Amino acid sequence: MSDLKLTLKPFGNKAILIEWPPVISESILKDILCFKHKLQNHYANFYDISTAYNSLTIYLKSAFLDFENEVEKLNTIYNLEIKSKEIENYIWHIPVCYDKDLAPDLDSFLKVKKLEQQQFIKLHSQNLYTVYFLGFLPGFPYLGGLPKELHMARKSNPNLNIKKGSVGIGGQQTGVYTIDSPGGWHIIGKTPILFFDISLEMPSFLKAGDKIKFYAVSKDVFLEITENVAEEKFTLKKEISHV
Amino acid sequence: MSSIQVIKPGFFDSIQDLGRFGFRDLGVPLSGVLDSYSSKLANAILNNDAFCAVLEMALKGPTLLFQNDTVIAITGANLSPKLNEAPINMQTKINVNAGDVLSFGALKSGCRAYLAVDNGFKTEYVLGSFSYYKGITNFYKLEKGLFLEIEKSKSSHKLDNAHVKIDKEHFSTEIIEAFKGPEFNLLSKNQQNYLFKNKFKIELNSRMGYQIETTIALSHEIEMLTSSVMPGTVQLTQSGKLIVLMKDCQTTGGYPRVLQLTEKGIAAFAQKNTFQKIYFKIK
Numbered sequence: 001m002s003d004l005k006l007t008l009k010p011f012g013n014k015a016i017l018i019e020w021p022p023v024i025s026e027s028i029l030k031d032i033l034c035f036k037h038k039l040q041n042h043y044a045n046f047y048d049i050s051t052a053y054n055s056l057t058i059y060l061k062s063a064f065l066d067f068e069n070e071v072e073k074l075n076t077i078y079n080l081e082i083k084s085k086e087i088e089n090y091i092w093h094i095p096v097c098y099d100k101d102l103a104p105d106l107d108s109f110l111k112v113k114k115l116e117q118q119q120f121i122k123l124h125s126q127n128l129y130t131v132y133f134l135g136f137l138p139g140f141p142y143l144g145g146l147p148k149e150l151h152m153a154r155k156s157n158p159n160l161n162i163k164k165g166s167v168g169i170g171g172q173q174t175g176v177y178t179i180d181s182p183g184g185w186h187i188i189g190k191t192p193i194l195f196f197d198i199s200l201e202m203p204s205f206l207k208a209g210d211k212i213k214f215y216a217v218s219k220d221v222f223l224e225i226t227e228n229v230a231e232e233k234f235t236l237k238k239e240i241s242h243v
Numbered sequence: 244m245s246s247i248q249v250i251k252p253g254f255f256d257s258i259q260d261l262g263r264f265g266f267r268d269l270g271v272p273l274s275g276v277l278d279s280y281s282s283k284l285a286n287a288i289l290n291n292d293a294f295c296a297v298l299e300m301a302l303k304g305p306t307l308l309f310q311n312d313t314v315i316a317i318t319g320a321n322l323s324p325k326l327n328e329a330p331i332n333m334q335t336k337i338n339v340n341a342g343d344v345l346s347f348g349a350l351k352s353g354c355r356a357y358l359a360v361d362n363g364f365k366t367e368y369v370l371g372s373f374s375y376y377k378g379i380t381n382f383y384k385l386e387k388g389l390f391l392e393i394e395k396s397k398s399s400h401k402l403d404n405a406h407v408k409i410d411k412e413h414f415s416t417e418i419i420e421a422f423k424g425p426e427f428n429l430l431s432k433n434q435q436n437y438l439f440k441n442k443f444k445i446e447l448n449s450r451m452g453y454q455i456e457t458t459i460a461l462s463h464e465i466e467m468l469t470s471s472v473m474p475g476t477v478q479l480t481q482s483g484k485l486i487v488l489m490k491d492c493q494t495t496g497g498y499p500r501v502l503q504l505t506e507k508g509i510a511a512f513a514q515k516n517t518f519q520k521i522y523f524k525i526k
Contacts, residue, residue, distance in 0.1 A: 009425050012475065012503035013526075017425050022468050048267035050471050052495055057471040059267065134270040135469065135495030138378060142469070142495075178270075179378035196269075198369050198379055204269045 006078065008071050013063040016070060020054040024144060029132060032056050033209045035078055037087050042077045051208050052133045053142070085242060089209040091128065093237040094176075094191055096167050096214045097222035098124075102190040109152065109169070109186050123147050124188070125214040129174065131206050139178035139196030139204035143212060146174045158184035165191050167214075178204070189214075192226040193236065211241055244365065244392045245311035252385040253305040253347065257450070258364050259490075260296040263372035263379075267494050273474055274374035275490045277450060277513035278355050279506060280413055281319035285359035288316040288336055288407055295363025296373035298391070300356045302516075304347025305385055309339050313396045314361045318409070320353030320514060334407045353414045353514040354448070362394040376491060413511055417442070418524045420508040424477060426499035429465050437461060438501065442520040443485060451492055453512065455485040465499045472496040475504035477523075487512060 011017040018035070020028045032051050039049055039058065048059040064070045098121050100106050110120055129143040136142075146169065154170040159182060162168070166177040168185030177183060178195040191214075196203050206212075217225070228234035259282070262275030276282040276299055286295050304322040317324050317333045324331050325346050331337055339345070345358075366373055369380050377383035385391075427435065437460050447454040462483035471494060472478065478486040478498035487504065488496075489512075504512065505526055515521060 010422070011425055011471075011473075011500075012422050012505065014506075015473065017471070019425075019470075024468065047264045050267040050494055052470045053468040055468075055470045057473075059473070133495070134268065136270060136493055138266075138269060138271045140270050181378070196378075202269075203266070203271075203370065208268065 008074060010064070010067050011057060014060045016058045016060070016064070016067075016074070018056045018058070018074070022054050024053050024132065026130060028054055029130070029209060033087055034082050038077050038080050038082055039074075042080065043074070050133070050135075052135065087209065087242065089207070089211070089241050090238040091211040091213060091241045092206065093213050093215060094193055095217040095221070095225055096125065096189040096191050097217050097219055098189045099219045099222070101219065102222065103167075103188050105155075105168075105186040106188045109188055112152065113149070115149075120150070120188070121216050123150055124174065125216055129212045129214075131208055131210045131212065133208045134204060134206065137178050137181050137196075139206065141175055141178075141195075141206050141212070143173060143175055146172055150174070152186060154184040155186060158182050159187075162187060163190075164195070165193070167191055190222070192222050192229055193234075194229060205236065245313070245395045246390040246392050247360070248308040248310060249305055249385045249387055249389040249391065250308050250344070251306040252387060253300050254303040255450070256298055256300045256305050256385040257375040257383065258296050258366050258373050258391065259299045259375065260363075260373045261294055262490065263370050263374055263376070266370055267471075270494050271370065271379065272376060272491050272494060274372065274376045274379075274450075275474075276357065277490055278319055278357070278510045280410075280510040281355070281514075282357045282359070284334070284407060284409065285316045285318040285357045286363070288318070288334065289314060289359050289361055291359060291361070291363055295359065296366065297360075298358040298364065298385075300347070300358065301354060302350055304356060306344060306346040307391075309341055309343045309345070310390075311341050311393070311395060313339050313393060315339055315345070316359045317356060318359075319356040320414075321351040322356045323348030323351060324356075332406065334409055354516050355513050360393045361396045365392040365394055414514050416511055417519075417521050419512055419521050420505045420526050421475075421477065421502040421523050422505065422526050424500035424502045425470075426465065426467065426479075427501050429499060430461075430463065430479075430501060434461055434463070439523055439525060442522055444520050445515055445517050448515070448517050449491075450489055452489050453487040453515070455487065457482055457484040459483055461485070463499070467497060467499060469495050469497045470500075472500060473503075475506070475509045476500050477502035477504065489513070 007019045129145040162183045167189035170185035259276045262273040444456045
């Protein structure tokens with residue numbers, strides 16, 4: 001289905017690492033997610049499959065005996081046909097409050113970037129961000145699509161406790177801290193949405209291949225949504241999208 | 244529900260089972276016991292299922308008050324366990340009565356000890372595992388006053404006084420067994436040899452990972468896109484520092500993965516302390 005060249009490597013004797021060319025691109029993401037989907041349907045010996053920008057790792061239930069044999073099996077599965085509509089992804093609309101009370105690093109960020117707050121909000125909330133994978137923290141999305149004007153090196157001194165819901169910028173990426181954590185990103189906003197909720201069967205609503213659209217809300221609306229989220233009365237707006 | 248009360252926490256004690264499976268693609272760490280050899284032994288002595296949750300205790304054990312009768316077994320590092328102030332044996336079944344106090348003394352060998360109780364700890368169960376992890380379970384280590392739920396012992400156990408023999412090598416060995424990692428071949432031939440011909444000194448030690456002293460000879464300029472890592476992955480930073488990931492490690496990382504420890508290698512590493520030295524040996 002694809003002319004991408006894949007490399008399969010043993011990762012210890014209980015995992016197999018499959019690598020695509022080292023490029024961050026939506027077409028590679030799509031190929032990875034299609035392969036993952038096929039593996040879930042046609043490969044039995046795994047307990048976890050994780051993906052990243054240009055890789056997929058299969059964690060095996062039992063150690064492989066003959067790696068070449070496994071490679072052959074995996075190549076056959078990779079070459080199976082699939083309708084891309086079989087994989088469902090969503091565009092999630094995420095409220096963010098860019099009020100300086102909730103965004104401790106926004107002032108310094110605007111100063112360095114020589115931007116007005118309104119310009120910044122427009123730049124940060126206009127793009128559709130692609131979720132490449134979740135990692136770093138439980139539920140933490142690696143997002144692609146931050147406008148160049150907003151790229152900024154991480155802080156030289158990380159904060160020891162960034163609150164969950166904090167929206168940050170680090171290097172060429174933007175993201176949401178899903179649980180309280182130390183971190184080196186500039187905190188430029190806060191979302192009232194829970195990105196990682198252990199009371200749910202699927203603690204994260206996001207998955208690789210989804211997209212995020214941020215929209216700006218006032219502090220009042222932020223507080224109102226926070227309350228509704230706590231009472232489980234808030235429904236996130238989402239639209240079906242295919243990678 | 245029966246329970247054990249924490250009178251005084253140790254240096255770092257946490258409830259662990261074999262880990263949290265099935266949530267890796269959501270960025271949820273595996274967690275679980277660092278030394279699976281010793282924890283499985285503790286469960287086996289009590290005829291527990293291997294999946295039963297145990298208490299992992301590093302360097303300095305806690306003081307625990309039993310609210311009910313039960314049976315326990317202690318394995319792993321020798322932290323000089325005592326019941327009501329009297330020294331007790333490890334690697335064997337011990338009957339405990341309500342009101343008994345389990346405490347620990349000096350560290351005599353290893354780094355992490357395991358306490359198994361009859362039928363396992365029944366503390367909070369989140370995403371398919373009892374394993375503590377900050378941000379996932381309410382507690383990530385024992386705290387003073389905490390009650391740890393256990394099951395009431397069904398029948399009084401016959402004590403057989405039989406000690407289970409342990410493999411002393413597991414604690415004394417300086418050799419850590421590893422496979423070549425995915426980026427091993429990107430190192431120069433000299434660096435590849437260096438990895439297996441030298442002793443490395445441990446600098447930092449936690450459930451997340453061990454850091455090893457920086458070695459200029461291993462510095463490099465390999466850049467890679469963030470990819471998956473797992474317990475036992477040995478990362479090499481550009482400055483030449485080896486990081487041996489343990490069970491609480493993140494699911495992804497951006498440093499070259501030069502080695503991958505075997506489960507036996509992880510278990511042996513888990514008994515090493517800061518400033519100890521180790522060799523890597525290719526599996």
